[in-house]
Structure formats: structure tokens, C-alpha cells
Amino acid sequence: MQRLLTGLQPSGMLHIGNYFGALKPFVELSKEYESFLMIADYHALTTLRAPAELRTNIMNVAKDYVAAGIDTSAAVIFKQSDVPEHTELAWIFECLVTVPFLMQAHAYKDKVAKGLEANAGLFNYPMLMAADILLYDTDVVPVGSDQQQHVEYAREAAMKFNNAFGETFKEPKERIMRDVAIVPGTDGKKMSKSYGNTIPLFGTKDEIAKAVMSIVTDSNAESPEHVYAIHALLRDRDSLGELYTANKGKYKALKDALVEDIEALVAPMREKRDAITDDEMRRMLADGAERARMLASAKMNAVRAKIGVTI
Ligand code: ADP
Ligand code: TRP
DSSP states (O other): OOEEEEEEOOOSOOBHHHIIIIIHHHHHHHTTSEEEEEEOHHHHTTTOOOHHHHHHHHHHHHHHHHHHTOOTTTSEEEEGGGOTHHHHHHHHHHTTSOHHHHHTOHHHHHHHHTTOOOOHHHHHHHHHHHHHHHTTTOSEEEEOGGGHHHHHHHHHHHHHHHHHHOSOOOOOEEEEOOSSOOOBOTTSSBOOGGGTOOOBSSOOHHHHHHHHHTOOOOTTSSSOHHHHHHHTTTSOHHHHHHHHHHTTTOHHHHHHHHHHHHHHHHHHHHHHHHHOOHHHHHHHHHHHHHHHHHHHHHHHHHHHHHHTOOO
């Protein structure tokens, strides 16, 4: 079985765009590989300086993935900060790449283009991500297209190390989740937490209803297109056609139907999520860290010997 690894930054509440665009396809993909799911808490530290928020976000992202259906007995779910080999290997890669090379990375370039000052962590971000991936002889890295360049950086780091010290790291391949639909938000634009147009994934029925009722509709049209666009994710074309024909012009009825369909999808996941305790997540992450560390520490022993610090 090939090995898959991906990282998730612990940031905020998920919406149904995240579910259809990332969570659901990822849960499916994770069944085909030996899967490692890493919560990238040290990457989050490049932008977040709020301990209580970081703790909450870490707990949330763990629960979200378990509730969405990740098989925790098969997949290894762990926190980056629990496996110190990641930051150790990142340092070694940083000594192999040049400053101009890292200056080309999007995360850094975008920050500077906005006139902001990047911290050194953000600058070195791609080398920590390279370490995340390469420590585990990862074959496949599923990421959004915004992360493609970072996987290229990981391949580059592997090549530089192998050239300098002999064959050690496998060059990973990205798997861009391209064919998933862009889920529109309540205003018809891409659903995104930065646009405030989201429908929460683990919200209560009332919160879902409130978001659905706020979907922008054009009072001249027979069919509310933004309602339909979201509805199309939940029902097949035929049954959707029937529903919208039977309720021509009745926007309230169609929105009510959409609330019910979202609720039918979300309720079982929400119940599962509510039943998960923080202690269960702590145990799961401790177990994940132990399984990850077995591989990471063996790899680091080999690396230390190759670079000449083992005497
Ligand atoms: P946001 O735009 O809300 O900040 P993120 O950028 O954190 O979302 O995205 C997290 C994941 O969810 C990514 O893999 C992204 O491709 C996916 N995603 C986010 N919004 C949507 C959407 N509207 N439709 C489909 N996928 C989405
Ligand atoms: N940088 C990724 C993001 O912001 C998260 C991440 C960290 C990651 N390490 C990784 C993704 C390793 C894939 C593999 O989304």
C-alpha cells in the first residue's frame, strides 16, 4: 500500500464548502492508502499568537475529521508538535537551500507583496512542510492547488539532500484535489470564511436555517439560482427538477427543503461530533504521535548518521 500524508492547519469552524471540497474527498482517498493526517500546529504558529484559540482549534480539527468519517484505527492522526523530528529535519533542510530559493515561495511572497513583514518562521515554512512529508517516505500528498508549490519545494529538498549525502528521501507526488466542485456561498460567490457567506458544517439546525434563509435570491426569477446551486450538491438532478418545478416561485418552500436536506446530511455527523470527548481526542493524538514517531525517529537516526553528527 502506498503512503499518503497531508497536513491541516487548525483554523476556525468548517463550512459545507470545506466539507464537499476537502473533507469528503479526503475521507474517501484515505481509504486507498496508508494514511497520515497531521495537524500542522507549528505552521499555525507563523500566524497565530493566541494559546487558547490554538488549543481550541486543534481540538476542533481533530473532532471534525473523526466526525466526517476518518477511520481512526487505520489512519494515523497526530500533531506536528508531538513529533520533534519535524522541526529537527526542517533545520537540516534550511541549511541546504538558499535564501533566494525560499524567497520565491508564495506564502512569503504574498505577505511581502501586501507590504507586511514576514517572520522567519513564515519564510522557512516550506522547509518544515518538506520535513513533514519526507520523514515518512510519503508517496502522495493530497493538497489544494495553493499548496502545490510547497510539495515541489519538498521534492527539491529531497533531491538536494540525496545529492549531498546519498539516497535517503523519496520524492513525493502531489495530488491536487482539482475535480471537486466549488461550493457557492449564500451570495453566490465561492463559499469562504473570509467572505462571511458560509453555511456552518457542524452548526445547529437553527444556525443552518438562518444561513439558508439569508441566501440571496432574485425576486424576478422563477427559480432561486443560488439556492439551487447549493441544493445540487445534496440531491440528484431528477429529484431536484421535480422539487423546483412543483415549487416554482415559492422561495420559502425551496429554502425550507434545502434546510431539511442539509440537516439530513449534517445531523448524524453533528451527533457523532458532539459525542466525542476532549479526552478521547487526547488519547487518539497520543496514540497517533507514538505511531508517527516510530517512523520519524528511525528516519532521523539515518539522517543524523549521514550528515555526520553521529560519532
Ligand atoms: P476558506 O475559503 O473558507 O478560508 P480554506 O481556504 O481554509 O477555506 O479551505 C480549506 C479547504 O476547503 C481547501 O481544501 C479548499 O479547497 C476547500 N474549500 C474551501 N471553500 C470551498 C468551496 N467554497 N468549495 C469547495 N471547496 C472549498
Ligand atoms: N501548509 C499546509 C496548508 O496550509 C498544511 C501542511 C503542513 C501540509 N504540512 C503539510 C499539507 C504537509 C500537506 C503536507 O494547508
